[in-house]
Amino acid sequence: MHPVKANPDGTYTYLFIMDPYIKGEDYDIESLVKKMYGAQKGAEYYKLFAEAIVPGKDVGYRVTQSKD
Numbered sequence: 623m624h625p626v627k628a629n630p631d632g633t634y635t636y637l638f639i640m641d642p643y644i645k646g647e648d649y650d651i652e653s654l655v656k657k658m659y660g661a662q663k664g665a666e667y668y669k670l671f672a673e674a675i676v677p678g679k680d681v682g683y684r685v686t687q688s689k690d
Contacts, residue, residue, distance in 0.1 A: 633676050641689075 625634045640649045651671060652670075656664030 633679065641687075 623637050623639070627634065628634055638651070643649075652664075652668045655671070656666045658664065659667060
């Protein structure tokens, strides 16, 4: 998923959905990009990601899938 347009302040909102959630697995973004692209390239991609976060504006939600 990716944003269709910028927010009024010029930032973009991204949503990461980890589905299915498997108890005990690692869902840390830094770990995931390093597993996907290797240590060096993963570190480069994570640096881009981390630098793109607006300080004080990031929000995290932990949710549970309903049975319906």
